[in-house]
Amino acid sequence: MAGQSNTGHETYYVPESSSLAIRATIGLVMIVWGASHYIDHLSKPEEPSNAGFILVAGLVWFAITLFSWFATTIRENIQGMNSAQLKHSYVIGMQWFIFSEVMFFAAFFGALWYIRNLAGPWLAGAGAGDMNTLLWPGFEYSWPLMETPQQAVGGVSGQMAAGHLANNGAFSGPEHHLSFPGWSNMLHWLPLWNTIVLLTSSFTCHVAHVGLKENNRKKFNLWLGITVGLGLIFVVLQYMEYHEALVEYGLSLSSGVYGTTFFMLTGFHGFHVIMGTVMLLVQFLRSTTKGHFNSEDQFGFEASSWYWHFVDVVWVFLFLFVYIL
Amino acid sequence: MAHGPAKGFSRWLFTTNHKDIGTMYLWFSFAMFLLGGSFAMIIRAELFQPGLQIVDPAFFNQMTTMHGLVMVFGAIMPAFVGLANWMIPLMIGAPDMALPRMNNWSFWILPPTFLILASSLFMEGGAPNFGWTFYAPLSTTYAPPSVTLFIFSVHAMGISSIMGSINIIATIVNMRAPGMTYMKMPLFVWTWLITAFLLVAVMPVLAGAVTMMLMDIHFGTSFFSAAGGGDPVLFQHVFWFFGHPEVYIIILPAFGVVSEIIPVFSRKPLFGYDSMVYATASIAFLSFIVWAHHMYTVGLPLAGELFYMYATMLIAVPTAAKVFNWITTMFKGSITLETPMLFAIAKVFLFTVGGFSGLMLAIAPADFQYHDSYFVVAHFHYTMVAGAIFALSAAVYYWLPKWTGKMYNEAMGKTHFWISFIGFNLTFFPQHFAGLAGMPRRIPDYNMMFADFNMMSSIGAFIYGSSQLLFLFNIVRTITHGKPVNSDKVWEGATTLEWTVPSPAPYHTFTTPPEVK
Numbered sequence: 001m002a003g004q005s006n007t008g009h010e011t012y013y014v015p016e017s018s019s020l021a022i023r024a025t026i027g028l029v030m031i032v033w034g035a036s037h038y039i040d041h042l043s044k045p046e047e048p049s050n051a052g053f054i055l056v057a058g059l060v061w062f063a064i065t066l067f068s069w070f071a072t073t074i075r076e077n078i079q080g081m082n083s084a085q086l087k088h089s090y091v092i093g094m095q096w097f098i099f100s101e102v103m104f105f106a107a108f109f110g111a112l113w114y115i116r117n118l119a120g121p122w123l124a125g126a127g128a129g130d131m132n133t134l135l136w137p138g139f140e141y142s143w144p145l146m147e148t149p150q151q152a153v154g155g156v157s158g159q160m161a162a163g164h165l166a167n168n169g170a171f172s173g174p175e176h177h178l179s180f181p182g183w184s185n186m187l188h189w190l191p192l193w194n195t196i197v198l199l200t201s202s203f204t205c206h207v208a209h210v211g212l213k214e215n216n217r218k219k220f221n222l223w224l225g226i227t228v229g230l231g232l233i234f235v236v237l238q239y240m241e242y243h244e245a246l247v248e249y250g251l252s253l254s255s256g257v258y259g260t261t262f263f264m265l266t267g268f269h270g271f272h273v274i275m276g277t278v279m280l281l282v283q284f285l286r287s288t289t290k291g292h293f294n295s296e297d298q299f300g301f302e303a304s305s306w307y308w309h310f311v312d313v314v315w316v317f318l319f320l321f322v323y324i325l
Numbered sequence: 326m327a328h329g330p331a332k333g334f335s336r337w338l339f340t341t342n343h344k345d346i347g348t349m350y351l352w353f354s355f356a357m358f359l360l361g362g363s364f365a366m367i368i369r370a371e372l373f374q375p376g377l378q379i380v381d382p383a384f385f386n387q388m389t390t391m392h393g394l395v396m397v398f399g400a401i402m403p404a405f406v407g408l409a410n411w412m413i414p415l416m417i418g419a420p421d422m423a424l425p426r427m428n429n430w431s432f433w434i435l436p437p438t439f440l441i442l443a444s445s446l447f448m449e450g451g452a453p454n455f456g457w458t459f460y461a462p463l464s465t466t467y468a469p470p471s472v473t474l475f476i477f478s479v480h481a482m483g484i485s486s487i488m489g490s491i492n493i494i495a496t497i498v499n500m501r502a503p504g505m506t507y508m509k510m511p512l513f514v515w516t517w518l519i520t521a522f523l524l525v526a527v528m529p530v531l532a533g534a535v536t537m538m539l540m541d542i543h544f545g546t547s548f549f550s551a552a553g554g555g556d557p558v559l560f561q562h563v564f565w566f567f568g569h570p571e572v573y574i575i576i577l578p579a580f581g582v583v584s585e586i587i588p589v590f591s592r593k594p595l596f597g598y599d600s601m602v603y604a605t606a607s608i609a610f611l612s613f614i615v616w617a618h619h620m621y622t623v624g625l626p627l628a629g630e631l632f633y634m635y636a637t638m639l640i641a642v643p644t645a646a647k648v649f650n651w652i653t654t655m656f657k658g659s660i661t662l663e664t665p666m667l668f669a670i671a672k673v674f675l676f677t678v679g680g681f682s683g684l685m686l687a688i689a690p691a692d693f694q695y696h697d698s699y700f701v702v703a704h705f706h707y708t709m710v711a712g713a714i715f716a717l718s719a720a721v722y723y724w725l726p727k728w729t730g731k732m733y734n735e736a737m738g739k740t741h742f743w744i745s746f747i748g749f750n751l752t753f754f755p756q757h758f759a760g761l762a763g764m765p766r767r768i769p770d771y772n773m774m775f776a777d778f779n780m781m782s783s784i785g786a787f788i789y790g791s792s793q794l795l796f797l798f799n800i801v802r803t804i805t806h807g808k809p810v811n812s813d814k815v816w817e818g819a820t821t822l823e824w825t826v827p828s829p830a831p832y833h834t835f836t837t838p839p840e841v842k
Contacts, residue, residue, distance in 0.1 A: 014420055015426055021427075025433040032438065089424055089499050096525050103530055149551060169552075171550070254553075258554070264536075264537075
C-alpha cells in the first residue's frame, strides 16, 4: 500500500450504474422522517402515529441495502476488478471515516471539559464576582455533580419562585456516582473490568491479524472469535453498569449534567462497540464460512480492526476523564 | 468502458459518473439558490418600509432562518461540491471520483432532505425560527415542534457532506495522473483538498451539537440548561467550532475558482502559487482557533477575548497574501474582461471589502457596538454573496463551454454581471451604515431613522434577485441554442488539463491517464 501505483490507473474500476445509492437514500429518508416523528410522538402518546413503524422499516431497509452494498464490493474484489489503486481508495476512505468519528467524540469530550473546568465553577460564582448569589444561591460546584443548581434553590418550584423563566424540566442529582471508588473497592468497580476486557480485546484482535499475515486461518479464526466474544462481554458489563446506575444510584439522563455527560459519552461509546463487534463478527463469518481473506487480501478485516482499536482508544479516554479524573 | 450514459431518468438515479453527479449537484444548488433567494425577497419586502407590512413577525423569523439554512447548506455548499465533482477528476487526469457509488449517494441524500426541511414551513408551529445559528435555548426550550425534523435533516446533510468530502480527499490523494505532483495541482484542487479536510473535521461536531439539542429537548439532559449544571453558552462554543471552519469551507473553493480564472484572462501564470497553497493551509489551521470571535458579547473571560481577537486578526495575513497574489497576477497582464473575469475581479474586490469589515468586527471592544447589528449582516453578505456566489457565477460562465460544448451569450453574461454588481452593492452597502447607526439584525420592524437605508437595500435586493433569472435564462439558452465552441481549449490563456479534452467533455475522460510534465 505504500504510495500509489501508477500502472493501476489503466485498470481503475469505475462501476456501472447502480441502484445502491437510491436504495440507501430511501432507507435514510425513512429513518429521518420516522425517527423525528416518533420522538415527537413520545410526548403525546395519545395521538395515533405510524412513525415508529416507518422508523423500524427504514432501519431494516437500510440494513438490507448495506448488506447488498458490501456484498457487491466483496464480489467485485473476488472477481479481481479491484486494482491496487482502488484498494487504496478504500483504505483512505476508512481512515477518514474514523477521523470523522474522532471529531464526533471530540465534540462530547470538549463539552465535558468545558462543563467541568469552566461552566461548573462559573455557576458556583467563580470568576464573575458573586453572580451566583443572584442566580443560584447556595449552589456549590463539585465533580461528579451530585446536587444540581436547581436543587440548590429548592427544585423546580424554587427555581420558578426565584424568577427564572426558562425551565425545561426537573434535574435532580444522583445518590451515588460511578467514579473511582478508592483502592479498597477497586475489584468491585465495573469500569475497571470493562477496561481490562476492552484492552485485552485489542490485543487479541492484533494476534488474529498476525495469524492472518502468517496465512494461519486457524489462529486467525480463534483469536478473532475471542475478540468478538470479549466485545459481547463488554456490552453485557456495560448493560450491568447502566442497570446499577439507573436502579441503585438514581443516575439517569436527567440527573443534571453529570448524568448527561456520563450517559452520552459512555452511551455513544457503547453504541460504537456494538457496531465494531458486528463488523468483526461479519469478518469472522466471512472467514469461517466462506474462507475469505489471506495474507495479501484482508481489507475488510483490517478496516474493522482499525475501527476496533479506535473504539478501544476512545474507551481509554473515557476511563480517564469520565471515571477516574 | 466506452459506453455512454444510460437512457431516460434512471441515468440520473443510478449514475456513477462524476459529470452526471456534478451536473445534478449544480442544478440542485441552483434550485435551492432560487428558493433561498425567494425567502430573502420576502424579508426585503417586509423591510421595505418601517412598520409591519406583509408577514407576521413569527413568519419573518422562519424566513431569516430558512434563508440562511437553505443558502449555506442547500445552495453554496452543494454548488461547490458540484464543481468539485465535475472539475477535480478533469483537472488531475483521473477517470472518475475514487468512490463513484458513494458519490451518487452523497448527492441523492440532499434533495429529499431539503424537501423534508422545507415541508416544515407547513407544519403546526411553523418552520425553524431560531436563526441559522440555532442558539440554545431558542432552539431547545422555546423551539417549535419542527426542530426535531430540523435536527435529523442536519444529520442527513452531515452524512452527505462527510461522504462527499472523503470521496474528494481519496480522489485527490489517490487518483492524480502520473507526474501530477501535489505542487503541480491546479489551485482549485488544492483549495478543495483543504476544504474537504475541514468538512470531515467539523461536520461531526455539528452532528454532536444537534444531538445534544435533541437530548435536551426530548430526553431530559441538561447540556444547555444551567438548572442542571449545563450552560447555554456551551452550545455556542460547539456550534461555532463547527461554524467558523464552515464559513471557510464556503470561501476556500471560491478562492480556488478565482485562482483559476484570473491567470487565464490575464494570460499570465498565477503569481505566487506556492504561497497560495500555504496561505490556504494557514487559513484552514487558523479557522479552528478563532471560533469564539462570534461570541465576544456572551461574557467570555478577558483572556479569552484577547486570544480570540489576536488570533482572528492573524487571518488577515494569509488572506491578504492571496489578494496581493491575485492583483499581482493581473499586473501587466494582457487582460480581457469576459464575464468570468468580471465576476472574478468583482469577487476579489468585494470580498476584500467584506474582509475589512471582518477586521473591524474582530476587534473585541468595537464588536460590542457592532454585534448583532446590520453591520454584521452587511459583512457576511459581502463574503458569502460577493465572495462565494460571485465566484460560483464566474465558475459557471468559465466552465459552461466545457460542460455543454456551447458558448453562452457574452452580452447577456455581462448584463447579468453589471446588474448583479449594482444590485448587490445597493443591497448590502447601506446595511453597513444602518448597522453602525444601531439597527439590529433579525427583526421585522425598525426605527424610522433607518427607513432610507432599508428602502435602498430592498430595491437593490429585488434588482440582484431578478438578475439571477437572467443568469438562469442564459444557461438554459446556452444549452438549447448556444453556438458550438468547436475547440478543446475554449479560453486562449487556459493551461489546465480540462482544456485538453473535447468540448463538451465526453462521458468518460482520462480512462488512461495523461502524462503530466
